[in-house]
Amino acid sequence: MIFKHLTACLGIGARGVIGALMVGAALLPGVAQAADPVTLTFRFNDPEQKEMRAALDAFEKANPGIKVNLERMAWKDARDQFLREAAVGETPDVVHIAFVWAKEMGEAGALAPLDALIKAKPPGKGLSDFIAMDLATGKNGKVYALPWTTDTWAMVYRTDLLDQAGVKTLPTTWDDLRQASRDVHAKTGKTGFGFPAGSASSGSLWFLANYNWWSNGKALIVEKDKTFSVGVDKADVVGTMNYFKSYLDNGDTPKSMLGVSDWADPVIIRGLADGTIAIGIMPPASFREAINAYTAANPGKAAPFKSGPVPKGTTVGTSHLGGRMLGISATSKHPEEAWKLVQFLNDPSIFTGAYKSQFPAQRSLLQSVDFGPELKGFAEQLTHARTWGPYAEGPYAMGSMWNLTGRAFGAALSGQTSVDAAAGDLLTQIGKLNAGR
Amino acid sequence: MRGDRLFITVMLGPALIILALFYLWPMVENLRVSFTDLTLLRLRVGGQWIGLANYEEFITSPETGRLMMNTFIWLTAISVAVRLLLGLAIALIVNTPLVRHLRLATLARIAILVPWATPPVVAIIIWRWLLEAPNGALNSVLLALGLIDTPIAFLADLRTVWPSVIAIVVWNTVPLIALSLLASLQAVPADLYEAAELDGATRSAKFWHITLPFLKPTIVVLGLTSVFWTFNNFVYVWLATGAGPGTFTNVLATEIYIRSFVDFRLGYGAAIGIVMALIMAVFGYFYFRMIGRRQIEEVL
Numbered sequence: 001m002i003f004k005h006l007t008a009c010l011g012i013g014a015r016g017v018i019g020a021l022m023v024g025a026a027l028l029p030g031v032a033q034a035a036d037p038v039t040l041t042f043r044f045n046d047p048e049q050k051e052m053r054a055a056l057d058a059f060e061k062a063n064p065g066i067k068v069n070l071e072r073m074a075w076k077d078a079r080d081q082f083l084r085e086a087a088v089g090e091t092p093d094v095v096h097i098a099f100v101w102a103k104e105m106g107e108a109g110a111l112a113p114l115d116a117l118i119k120a121k122p123p124g125k126g127l128s129d130f131i132a133m134d135l136a137t138g139k140n141g142k143v144y145a146l147p148w149t150t151d152t153w154a155m156v157y158r159t160d161l162l163d164q165a166g167v168k169t170l171p172t173t174w175d176d177l178r179q180a181s182r183d184v185h186a187k188t189g190k191t192g193f194g195f196p197a198g199s200a201s202s203g204s205l206w207f208l209a210n211y212n213w214w215s216n217g218k219a220l221i222v223e224k225d226k227t228f229s230v231g232v233d234k235a236d237v238v239g240t241m242n243y244f245k246s247y248l249d250n251g252d253t254p255k256s257m258l259g260v261s262d263w264a265d266p267v268i269i270r271g272l273a274d275g276t277i278a279i280g281i282m283p284p285a286s287f288r289e290a291i292n293a294y295t296a297a298n299p300g301k302a303a304p305f306k307s308g309p310v311p312k313g314t315t316v317g318t319s320h321l322g323g324r325m326l327g328i329s330a331t332s333k334h335p336e337e338a339w340k341l342v343q344f345l346n347d348p349s350i351f352t353g354a355y356k357s358q359f360p361a362q363r364s365l366l367q368s369v370d371f372g373p374e375l376k377g378f379a380e381q382l383t384h385a386r387t388w389g390p391y392a393e394g395p396y397a398m399g400s401m402w403n404l405t406g407r408a409f410g411a412a413l414s415g416q417t418s419v420d421a422a423a424g425d426l427l428t429q430i431g432k433l434n435a436g437r
Numbered sequence: 438m439r440g441d442r443l444f445i446t447v448m449l450g451p452a453l454i455i456l457a458l459f460y461l462w463p464m465v466e467n468l469r470v471s472f473t474d475l476t477l478l479r480l481r482v483g484g485q486w487i488g489l490a491n492y493e494e495f496i497t498s499p500e501t502g503r504l505m506m507n508t509f510i511w512l513t514a515i516s517v518a519v520r521l522l523l524g525l526a527i528a529l530i531v532n533t534p535l536v537r538h539l540r541l542a543t544l545a546r547i548a549i550l551v552p553w554a555t556p557p558v559v560a561i562i563i564w565r566w567l568l569e570a571p572n573g574a575l576n577s578v579l580l581a582l583g584l585i586d587t588p589i590a591f592l593a594d595l596r597t598v599w600p601s602v603i604a605i606v607v608w609n610t611v612p613l614i615a616l617s618l619l620a621s622l623q624a625v626p627a628d629l630y631e632a633a634e635l636d637g638a639t640r641s642a643k644f645w646h647i648t649l650p651f652l653k654p655t656i657v658v659l660g661l662t663s664v665f666w667t668f669n670n671f672v673y674v675w676l677a678t679g680a681g682p683g684t685f686t687n688v689l690a691t692e693i694y695i696r697s698f699v700d701f702r703l704g705y706g707a708a709i710g711i712v713m714a715l716i717m718a719v720f721g722y723f724y725f726r727m728i729g730r731r732q733i734e735e736v737l
Contacts, residue, residue, distance in 0.1 A: 080477055080698040087480035108478040198593065199681035201699045256570030258682050259593030267569070276571075400700045411683025414595060422683070 038337045039067045041092035043082075045075050046285075046324075048355055055354035059344045066337050076202050079399070086110035091329035093338040094345075097145060099323045100392045102136045106144025111327040113142040117339040124346050129362045132387055136325055146342055149351075149358030150323035150366070151283045152385035153207060153263075153310065154377040156290070160304040161278035164188050170308040170377075174212065174243065177279070177311050184278040185252035192252035194268055194277035197244065198261030199410020201403040205244070207263075208281065209405055211319055212240045214386070215312035220401065220430070221390045228394030230430055237423035241412040248413055258414050261406070269293055272305075281310065283322065284378045285357035291374060307377030309384070317386035323361055396433050404429045464714075471708040477701035484704050491708035500684065500692075508668060508688040516603045517663045521656060523607060524614025529648075531615070532622045546616070553612035560609040561676040568592055568601055593682050602686060606673050610666075614659050621655040622648070661724055665717055689713050 044052050049072055056068045071092060073081055079101055085091045086109070097105065105111045118127060123146055127133060130147045137143050155177075157170060165184040171177040181192025196204040213219055213232055222231030247253035260267050264286040271277030273293035280290070287307060294303045310319045326345060328338045344350075351360045351369075359369055359382070371379040391398060408426035412419045471491055475484025495501060530536065531545045552560065567574045571588035579585045591601040625648060633643050671690035674680060680687040680695065687695075689709060697706030 080701070083477045083480065083701075104478055109481050198679070199683050200679040201695060254571060254588070254590075256588055256590035256593065259570065259590045261679065261681075267572075270572075397701065403695060403699045407681070407684050410681050411685070414593065414682035414685065416595060416683040416685045 037065050037067045038334045039069060040094060040332075040334060040338055040341055041069045041071060042094045042341060043071050043073055043078070043092040043096055045073050045078050045096045046355070046357065048357065051354040055345075055350060059341060062344075063337075063340060066340070068341060083108065083110055086330065089331040091331055093329055093332040093334060094341050095327050095329060096148075097325050097327055099132055099135045099147070099150075099321070099325060100388050100398050102145035102325050102327060103138055103392055104398075105327065106138045106142065107140075109330055111144040112330045112332065112335055113138075113144060114146065114328065114339070115143055117328075117335065118143060121339065121343065123343050124362050125364050129364050131361050131363060131366075132321060132323060132325075134389075135387055135392055145325035145327035146346065147361035148324050148326045148345065149355065150321060150361045150382070151285070151359055152319045152321055152378065152382050153211075153281055153283050154287075154313070154319070154381040155308045155310055156272065156280045156282060156287050156377070157306045157308065158272060158275055158278045158304055159306050161188055161190055161275060165278070170306065171311060172309070172314075174215065174311040178243070178246070181247060181252045181279060182250065185250075188278070190275065191254055191257075191271060191277045193247055193279045193281075194253060194257060194271050195244070195247070195281060196260040196263055196265060196268065197248060197253065197257040197410070197413050198259055199406045199414070200261035201399075201406060203261035203402075203406040203410070204263045204281075205261075205409040205413075206402045206405045207320065208244060209240050209409060211310055212243060215310075215316050215318040217316070219390070220405070221394050221396055223390035223394060228390055228396065230427060232427075234420075234423050234427060237408075237426055238419055241409060241419045241423055244409070245413050245419065258410070264289065273297060284359070284375055287374070287378070288357060303374065305374055307375055309377055309381045313381050314384050317384050319381050319385045321382075321385040321387045324358065325361075396430065400433050401430060404433075467707050467710055470704055471711050473704045474702075475704040475707075477698070477703060480703070487704070491705045492712070494705065495708055495712065500687075503684065504687060504689055504692055507686060508690075511599045511603070511686075512606075512670070512674065512688050513664055513668045515599075516606045517660060517667055519603060520607050520611050520614055520663060521660060524611050524659075525618055525652070525656070527611065527615040528618035528622055531619055546619075549612045549615050551612075552608050553610075553616075555609060557609055557672050558676060561605060561673065564601075564605045564608070565592065565677065592678050595682065595685060598678055598682065598686055602674060602677050605677055606667065606670075609673075610663070614663070617655055617659055618652055621652050625651045657728060661721070664720065664724075668717060668720075669713065 042056065046052075049070065053070050056070055060067055075098075078097070082091060082095055082097070083105065086105075091110070095111075102111065106113065124130070127143070130136075131150055132147045133143070136145045136147060155170070161184055162170075162180065165180070165187040167180045167183055171180045177193060184190055184192040195208060199205065210220060213236060216236070218236050219231045221228055248255055248258070256267075263282045268277060268280055268282070269286065269290045270293065272280055272290040274297070280287075284307075287305070291303045291305055294305070295301075312318050326342045328335055328342065332338050346360075346362065348360070348365055351358070351365060360366055366382075369379075388398070391401070404426055408422045408429075411417045411425075412422035416422075417425070470484065472486055472488060473484030474487050474490075527549065531542060531549070536542055536545060555563070568576075568591035570576055570590040570593075573588075573591075575591070576585070576588040580588065589597060591597045629647050630643055633647060638646070669690060671694060674686050674688050675691050675694065678686045680691040690713075693706045693709045693713075696702050696709065
């Protein structure tokens with residue numbers, strides 16, 4: 001009745017009203033799209049949240065139609081959280097991932113292939129300028145992420161403690177390192193090599209064990225003619241376990257380090273800063289934390305630190321080429337805007353402003369980085385670092401290998417089981433990983 | 438009669454739907470997943486049916502014995518027993534005439550409540566700080582008193598790691614036991630004690646023949662709920678030790694996490710979850726039938 005009255009007043013028929021409403025409804029989304037900015041979510045897992053927010057504000061200013069929400073996830077949870085979200089289509093648009101996750105996440109359908117976006121608008125100086133592209137590319141040849149930053153681990157030293165211990169030159173072999181650690185402890189009473197000996201699933205022993213195997217020309221996973229297999233035998237594993245166990249048994253690394261798994265644990269950073277630990281191994285961001293902690297506690301004093309390559313680091317590729325990539329979620333509704341953000345984040349200004357703790361993964365930018373005297377060892381080591389290669393390409397799951405290695409070393413180092421039993425168990429379990437996939 | 442049935446069905450319907458959606462469906466889905474090789478990387482595709490393979494692997498795994506031992510003995514039996522004994526001791530102390538006479542009962546109740554009000558994650562962080570080596574508070578005190586020469590890594594040393602975990606669990610959960618038992622203690626009729634005194638009963642006789650029988654129904658219910666809650670608990674072990682050193686403190690709940698979210702084997706993790714649920718169901722059945730039926734009925 002009211003409808004009839006209204007149409008009569010307006011002098012149009014009911015069909016006209018319905019038609020006008022339909023046209024309006026069809027136009028509305030377009031109007032809304034033009035008025036509302038696209039909102040992207042960027043999950044960035046490193047500590048520089050404030051600086052990154054400032055960079056994103058600049059991005060929003062330069063791209064008035066795009067808003068970016070910044071969110072953070074702890075690195076240890078980031079991988080499985082993203083995969084869980086991807087299964088139900090509730091993911092951030094742009095995601096910050098580790099080098100070795102890109103392939104598996106892409107092949108699982110969680111990351112969108114970037115090939116079309118790259119073709120339409122190539123990043124930086126082109127794909128060939130980015131390192132570790134092999135880790136970003138799936139078995140199907142599609143690119144699933146763009147390498148963003150890179151780093152590697154190096155040895156770090158308190159030069160004052162080395163001087164007191166009479167250690168004149170930085171160790172270049174594992175035996176040198178062992179001796180330097182012993183000397184520091186014997187002559188200063190401080191911790192020699194303060195390595196994280198804990199057995200958590202994502203602990204540091206994984207890196208130390210692999211560095212040791214690599215320096216001896218071995219690798220946990222090797223590839224020959226596209227066939228992957230375990231490349232170390234029981235004697236290799238026993239040798240490496242015994243090597244690290246000797247630090248704890250002799251006391252130059254305290255047993256309390258069995259409770260420390262993270263390379264950036266406050267026990268290590270604080271120990272280096274306050275001079276209770278003489279030698280460490282870590283990525284550059286953690287080393288910077290130690291230097292900053294020292295400088296804050298000793299204003300005006302020169303930081304007594306030096307970095308150097310890992311044992312045999314410059315003769316054999318004995319450290320891993322680590323780093324982060326940026327991926328676009330397969331369920332992102334705005335892949336083009338997300339790609340625009342990824343490109344922005346690869347701008348040289350980001351690495352000198354918002355994100356200084358990491359080195360850019362673009363060769364052209366990497367050459368121009370001023371590492372400074374403290375990071376000299378990292379710069380030297382970076383040129384000799386190796387990607388995980390067969391570890392990431394083969395049928396063995398990285399996370400499981402990491403966990404099993406940490407557990408086995410933890411069991412051996414803590415005395416839960418004998419070194420021999422722990423080594424045998426590790427190889428059996430790794431073998432099963434292959435059989436089970 | 439028919440109208441009554443319809444009325445009952447309509448009234449119970451919403452509750453039954455909620456129960457089915459939030460309890461039954463996840464359980465059935467978990468059971469289904471446990472018969473598959475579903476992984477986190479294949480969540481979108483789904484897993485293949487592999488029958489009882491996950492169960493077979495778990496039962497024949499050499500690690501299962503240690504997992505059971507850690508879960509049953511260390512995490513559950515010892516920590517629940519310590520909790521009940523300590524809770525009873527605290528309740529008895531707070532209920533003494535001396536505490537009441539000094540007007541300390543309210544203060545004691547508040548002090549008891551503090552650990553309970555502390556979320557487990559916060560409690561674990563506090564305890565990690567206390568137990569940390571070399572600079573943790575406990576190590577500093579022990580070193581200062583000359584009781585130890587070198588710091589002890591309480592959460593990494595095989596001799597101290599389980600007692601440390603149990604200390605954290607007990608500290609955070611004993612208030613519930615203590616307060617429940619305190620409430621039950623205050624319900625014991627005073628004339629029973631007076632009559633016993635007239636008959637010349639000793640303090641210990643009064644405890645064994647009056648206090649404890651009165652508390653028994655509460656202890657039985659608290660014991661049952663504590664066992665269920667502790668057996669399934671993940672957070673204390675994971676955050677305190679990460680199941681280490683090695684696999685020394687790995688329990689069933691942390692094994693589910695490692696298998697599901699480190700190894701990505703959701704099917705295998707689901708199978709362990711089903712085994713845990715079955716163990717608790719069997720435990721609950723026998724506990725109820727053999728020990729606690731009458732006491733639980735009295736409390737309820």
